[in-house]
Amino acid sequence: MSEQKLYHVAVVGATGAVGEQMIRMLESRNFPVGELKLLSSARSAGTKLKFRGREYTVQEAGPDSFEGVEIALFSAGSDVSRKLVPHAAAAGAVCIDNTSAYRMDPETPLVAPEVNPEQIARHKGVIANPNCSTIQMVAALKPLHDRYGIARIIVSTYQAVSGAGARAVTELLRQTEELLAGRKPEPDVLPVSSLPVKHQIAFNAIPQIDKFQDNGYTFEEMKMVNETKKIMGDDSIAVTATCVRIPVLRGHSESVYVELKSDYELDDVRSLLSNAPGITVVDDPASQRYPLATEAEGRPDVFVGRIRRDLTHPRGLNLWIVSDNLLKGAAWNAVQIAETIVNSRG
Amino acid sequence: MSEQKLYHVAVVGATGAVGEQMIRMLESRNFPVGELKLLSSARSAGTKLKFRGREYTVQEAGPDSFEGVEIALFSAGSDVSRKLVPHAAAAGAVCIDNTSAYRMDPETPLVAPEVNPEQIARHKGVIANPNCSTIQMVAALKPLHDRYGIARIIVSTYQAVSGAGARAVTELLRQTEELLAGRKPEPDVLPVSSLPVKHQIAFNAIPQIDKFQDNGYTFEEMKMVNETKKIMGDDSIAVTATCVRIPVLRGHSESVYVELKSDYELDDVRSLLSNAPGITVVDDPASQRYPLATEAEGRPDVFVGRIRRDLTHPRGLNLWIVSDNLLKGAAWNAVQIAETIVNSRG
Known part of the structure; x- marks a missing residue:
């Protein structure tokens, strides 16, 4: 038996909503972690977090934090990534960045492993994790694009507050309590904390x-x-999006209209989706089964339902796509990329 | 000075979420009510309700309830309307029916007063009030249809629980309290109480x-x-809808993609909407102003914002349309129809 190589892994933004899930995913996937370094802002440094039963003290992230680190998962905001990713990469780490900092950089692969895993190999120290609302949509649409070609997407989202971080979760719970108690809440975080x-x-x-x-x-x-164009590797896909925050804690839902380039049979679409990696079809109107944010929570898959032919366009198709924005939309996608790297070195 | 004629008005479903708002609208609009009869199911009969400071006892609705009634507002479910509207009409009342019972009946006008008020005159005892999610959309799109022609609509809704009645409101509040207290709620009403x-x-x-x-x-x-085709009087309009219930108490929001038949200027769209009756444009991204369900609550208008050119189709346009589903989406539209009838009798 060969000994498995263990990796020195860093999580930057370890105390955030996504960072916490990254640690949980490394644990639940039995990722080959040798050393683990948990990093955060000065404000959160000193926090104690558990990994595989052992307690770790979160340290302040700085340019010198990455000596010996081989894989660095970043989820501490674009400014932090812009500042620290170059140092981590220079120290030899492969950075998997969950912020928007490098996503549209032509040198940086933008990867959803169900869609374009082959892009991982061309990284120059940084691989970008797509936006949560994009990941679940492209993962579900990739099999349709391969088979029929996608001409056009019109999507309206129903996004959970955890997509805006732990403070937004606290804010929704606090506001809800205040309203139930008959008080008018003072909004403090959403829609955009810096505005x-x-x-x-x-x-x-x-x-x-x-x-x-x-x-x-x-x-x-x-x-x-x-991001959809870049991940699909096809600039001709027309995408229109309306993004909406709703009072859900975890799980983004999306109402997606897709116009295919060639004719399709609904049964073929169902079977393509049912057989696609990472996709679970939940679609039985007769028994009122369709994807729900509350049922997606804590699960790694992308759930697709309400699969129905558009009645007004011969190549139109309507879907309801739901996934846990903290897992497939963030932490799981990042760890999935890390697994692909590790396995390719296997 | 001529004396104003006063009307004998009945409200069927007076104790429901919409019925209650119908009574409030008759009051706040100073509708020329002479006598008022409040009717309900046997279960709710005996309830005391106030109108203009006077207390009324709700009576059980039956075939004989409509003697002398001139205007009957129905909002007690389709079964009740199917059973009692013929009796009310036979007794001489004009019935304004908020259920789906008569909406698609070719003999029955389906009216949103901003769109097709001329249809009211052809009634044969019944005028149907459109579905809440339809009313606000057609009211906002009518000026665009008149000017450019609408080829296609793709809409995803964000609908409040009050659209499913008072029990659904109680259900959302109860479930929310239970979840905040750390208990798992037992759903009892939504999505469809009879399923x-x-x-x-x-x-x-x-x-x-x-x-x-x-x-x-x-x-x-x-x-x-x-309903969109019938109200607009144009069967050629292609409509695709995805309707979604979200945890909002009052106010339906809609993400609407519209494809016009001819080219448009965005400034013209804004000015058409700003000058349209019953429409309030709330659209200033720079100051984060757009329609919100919580701000529409209790107001009669349809609010339109996020007005923007579709980037993928030369005649495509995206809008965010919000209105109080109990008012313009139900009670106010019904009372507005009643006002039109009363005014036409001079």
Whole structure:
């Protein structure tokens, strides 16, 4: 028996909503971790976190944190990634970055392992993890694109607050408690913590995720447009997105209209999706079965249902796509990339 | 000065979520009510309700309840309407029916007063109030249809629980309290009270409103398809709908993609909508202003924002449309129809 190589792994943003799930995924997937380094901002440094029953003290992340690190998972915001990823890469680590910092950089692979795993090999120290709302959509649409070609996507999202981090989760719970107690809540975090105007998220739907661009779309919406093209490797796919935050804790849902390039049979679409890696079809209207955010929570798959022929376009198709935004939308996709790297070195 | 004629008005379903708002609208609009009769099921009969400071006892609705009634507002479910509307009409009342019972009947006008008020005059005792999710959409799209022609609509909804009645509101609040207290709630009402399977609505998004048809769409989705064509008086408009219940108490939101038949200027669209009756444009991304369910609550208008050119289709346009589903989506639209009738009698 050959001994398995163990890796020196760092998690940057270890105390955040995604960082916490990254640690859980490394654990549950039995990732070959030798040494583990948990890093965070100065504010959260000193926090104690458990991994495989052992307690780790979170340290402040800095340019010198990465000596000996072989795989670094980043989820501490774009500014932190822009500042520290170059140091980690220079120290020899492969950085898997969950922020938007490097996603559209032509030198950086943007990878959803179900879609374009072959891109991993061309990395130059950084592999970008796509945006949560993009990952689940491209994972579900890839088998359809391979078979029929996708001409056009029109997507409206129903996104959980955990996509905006742990503070947004606390905010939804606090606002909800206040409203149930008959008090008017003071919004403090959403829609965008760095912008001046805040809106109530409890019992509401906010059609703004991230800042607005001059074209009237938000950065989140344009991420879905641009990242989909890059991951699918096809600039001709037309994507229109409307991204909306709703009072859900975990699990993004998406109402997706797809226009295929060639005719399809609904049964073939079902069987393509049922056989696709990482996809679970939940689609039985007669027994009221369809994907639900609450049922996706804690599970790694992308769930697809409400699969139905568009009644107005011969090559139109409508889908309801749900996944745990902290897992497949973030931590699991990142660890999946790390697994692919490790296995290719096998 | 001529004396204003006063009307004998009945509200059927007076103790329901919409019935209650109908009474409030009659009051706040100073509707010329002479006598008022509040009717309900046997279960709710005996309830005391106030109108203009006077207390009324709700009576059980039956075939003989409508003697002398001139205007009857129905919102007690389709079965009740099918059973009692013929009796009310035979007794001489004009019935304004908020259920789906008569909406697609070719003899019955289906009216959103901003869109097709001229249809009211052809009634034969019944005028149907459109479905809540349809009303706000057609009210916002009518000025665009008049000016450019609408070829196609793809809509995804974010619908409040009050659209499913007072029990669904109680259910959302109860489930939310239980979850905050760390208990797992037992769903009891949603998505469809008469169907066996129930799903959690608190902190969730349920892609089912009403029952499923054999084509994979729900009745709610097909209402948006068919009612839009009937109200607009144009069977050529292609409509695709995905209807979703989210944990909001009042106010339906809609992400709407519209494909126009001719080219448009974005400024013209804005000014058409700004000048349209019953429409309020809330659209200033720079100051994070867009329609929100919580801000629409209690207001009669349809709010439109996120007005932006589709980047993938030259005649495509994206909108975010929000309205109080109990007011413009139900009670206010019904009372508005009643006002039109009363005014036309001078």
